Amino acid sequence: MKLPSLKARPVAMAVFGAILAASSLSASAFQQPGKIVAGSDMTFFPYEYMEKNKPAGFDIEFLDGLAKVMGMTAENIDTRFPNLISGLQAGRFDITNSSMYITADRMKVIDMVPYLKSGESILAVKGSAYQPKTPEEFCGHKIGSMGATSWLQQLQKLSAEYCVKNGLQPIAISEYGTDPQTTQAMLAHAVEAQITDAAVARGVVDKLGDRVVISSQTLIYPVLNGFGVKKGNDEVRNALIHGLEKYSKTPEYAALLDKYKFQAPTADDIAALMPNP
Incomplete structure (x- = not known):
């Protein structure tokens, strides 16, 4: 994107x-x-x-x-x-x-x-079966993020008001001290996907393009x-x-x-x- x-x-x-x-x-x-x-x-x-x-x-x-x-x-x-x-x-x-x-x-x-x-983008491990395009696809999955970011509150609200209310499993959110630590957790399969700033996501792909992809197709939460x-x-x-x-x-x-x-x-x-x- x-x-x-x-x-x-x-x-x-x-x-x-x-x-x-x-x-x-x-x-x-x-x-x-x-x-x-x-x-x-x-x-x-x-x-x-x-x-x-x-x-x-x-x-x-x-x-x-x-x-x-x-x-x-x-x-x-x-x-x-x-x-x-x-x-x-x-x-x-x-x-x-x-x-x-x-x-x-x-x-x-x-x-x-x-x-x-x-705004944000979603990162996923290249070639993995899980390639979420929107946050609504996070229900029942382990998602990584840097701590203290604004979108964490939005994900928590989505988990309660969309996932749980629709009979789906809540989002399991793991917070990390830095964005690179979050990416490493995803590569180590501690989480299934990562949400981060869109420009940061592009930078991660530039550095690790053979290992990660941006799975979302539009800007999330402008x-x-x-x-x-x-x-x-x-x-x-x-x-x-x-x-x-x-x-x-x-x-x-x-x-x-x-x-x-x-x-x-x-x-x-x-x-x-x-x-x-």
């Missing part, structure tokens, strides 16, 4: 017009003058990962470009995904930069600024990815929004999206997918 490359104007910030009118690029709310310190789980290829002992991937390059137009630099601190929100709340970093999906539950405890549209900001830190949030408006007009922004074949949110996407906590 391929996500389409963006052809229209990448980021529709009109939705934030009222906020932009009052925003400024003051760096006083950031922990270090002239620097954006971000928490990022460096195990999530192609978004963020370590390459030759240096952070790499779309989110790393994206934040570097965004920081540049804001007149700042970016530093990413490697932090496991389940600890990102608590680390943000404790002041370990200014923002989260880890392909975090924007959900109503997350927006109850942190603020979030959208910068990408995404969602917005966003930067996380400590609740009430409007100065940092507004600075990111203003920076995104500027960055979205640069050729570097368009080139980065095309490089990764990623899709930025339109005004319609934001209106439809931005949750109300």
